Amino acid sequence: MATIAEKLQVHTSLKPPYSFSCLIFMAIxxxxxxxxxxxxxxxxxxxxFPYFQTAPNGWKNSVRHNLSLNKCFKKVDKSPNVGKGSLWMVDHCYRPNLLQALKKVPYHPYMQLERFHALNNNNNNTIPNSQSCRLGNVESEPPVVSLVGRSNMLNPDLFPFLTQRLAAAGLQVPGAYTRHHNPPPPPPVHIESQEDVNAATAMLALKHGPRILGGISVLPDRGDHAQKTIPRTHETPQNLVITTSPSADHTYSAGPRSRSTLSPDEAYGEGSSSNESSHGIDSEEDEAEEQRKIAEGADALLNLAGICTAAQQPLKRTPLQSLTEPSAKRGRPPPPPPATPSRHRASQQQRRRERFHNR
DNA sequence: CATGGTGTAAACAGGG
DNA sequence: CCCCTGTTTACACCAT
Structure with missing residues (x-):
């Protein structure tokens, strides 16, 4: 059986350009x-990514390391009769970060993601989502997302998950579930946010390529938000450009959507970048810029207020906790003082710890 | 140079 | 006891 990567005819011998957090995100x-x-x-x-089939097993360590340290992922309980280990899921608060990270892949042979990248350039990182997340009421007040099918409907044969999500959102999706044969029972999917749909779309795009994506309109249910419509015109794969900025993952110590280290372009898509100006949503640039500024200000205030820290999962220690409550037994013991210190790494690390303490 | 993000290696605990 | 899972520490490399 051919793997997905083989079906997509990607260069499977190459190490994927995605960070481990992205890989984990996609898998989940x-x-x-x-x-x-x-x-x-x-x-x-x-x-x-068959690269990992022959790679040394160290990458698995990296995966576990990422799951443990990366606040984007959280451990969830599972039924006790399923063997050892826990289930891991994506923390809803950090989904925009991961989606953003996906967009930042410096290069990739996985061109199927292009359309997804363009989609998310425009409708990701909305204030309502991040606010509800920060206030810790994700479960009780999930942001309502309205997606309206346009000219090309999603094919439920190809997108059972996504079409099910659209149906769960109470949307009429013309063409959905009108197949001649019986579909497999759709999995129980609960739509929580725009990111849910985006992520699902990304996965579907990865699997099936750009053909899966019809024009999708996104209408945040806040009453006063203008409907965002991604036009289908000028969106051929040729004129979609992927960002070249790597590493916008915000893993480990980064707070939700902590964009203090990101330029506005990085944080909210690349619409103003010369590389990104041709993906067919130029008409949205002014409004997107406005939204970006509003969101930036709101985020800055929220970050300053320290909101959302209470919303974090209690299962994991925060990086700050890790530093202030060091485990006495775990981890590599401090090595003996090297005869020849490797540059100034030790002191560098010490300074980093001290900075953390002083925050 | 300082800082932060990422990947890797390793030690260790605990459970199956 | 072994293996897997999860956590933690340390460090190198790179980008900003």
Whole structure:
């Protein structure tokens, strides 16, 4: 059976350009329940990126390391009779970060993601989503997302998950579930936010290529938001440009949508970049810029107020906790003082710890 | 040079 | 006891 990567005819011998957090994110989002044990995350990665089939096993360590340290991922309980280990899922608060990271892939042979990148340039990182997240009421007040099918409807044969999500959002999706044969029972999917749909779309795009995506309109249910419509015109794969900025992952110590280290372009898509000016949503640039500035200001205030820290999962220690409450037994013991210190790394690390303490 | 992000290696605990 | 999972520390490299 050909793997997804083989079907897509990608250069499977190359190391994927995605960070481990992106890989984990994709694996989890590509699952039915959006919760995976590490074993299945391994399997997904090796299946989609055969590079890892022959790579030394250290990458698995990196995956586990990422799951533990990266606040984007959280451990969830599972039924006790499923063997050892936990299920891992994407923290809703950090989904925009991960989606953003996906957009930042410096290069990739996986051209199927282009359309997804363009989609998310325009409708990602909305204030309502991040605010509800910060206030810790994600479960009780999920942002309502309205997606309206346009000229090309999603094919439920290709997108059982996504079409199910659209249906769950109470939307009429013309063409959905009108197939001649019986579809497999759709998995129970609960739509929580725009990011849910975006992530699902990314996975579908990865699997099936740009043909899966019809014009999708996004209408945040806040009453006063103008409907955002991604026009289908001028959106051929040729004129979609992928960002060249790597590393916008905000993993480990980064707070939700902590964009203090990001330029506005990085944080909100690349519409103003010369590379990004031809993806067919130029008419949205002014409004997008406005939204960007509003969101930036709101985020800055929220970050200053320290909101959202209370919303974080209690299962994991924060990086700050890790520093202030060091485990006495775990981790590599401090090495003996080297005869010849490797440059100034030790002192550099010490300074970094001190900075953390002083915050 | 300082700082932060990322990847890798390793030690260790605990459970199956 | 072994293996897997999860956590933690340390460090190198790179970008900004």
């Amino acid at each position: 989002e590509d699952s039915v329940t959006q919760k995976l044990p590490v074993k299945d995350i391994y399997a997904w990665i090796t299946d989609h």
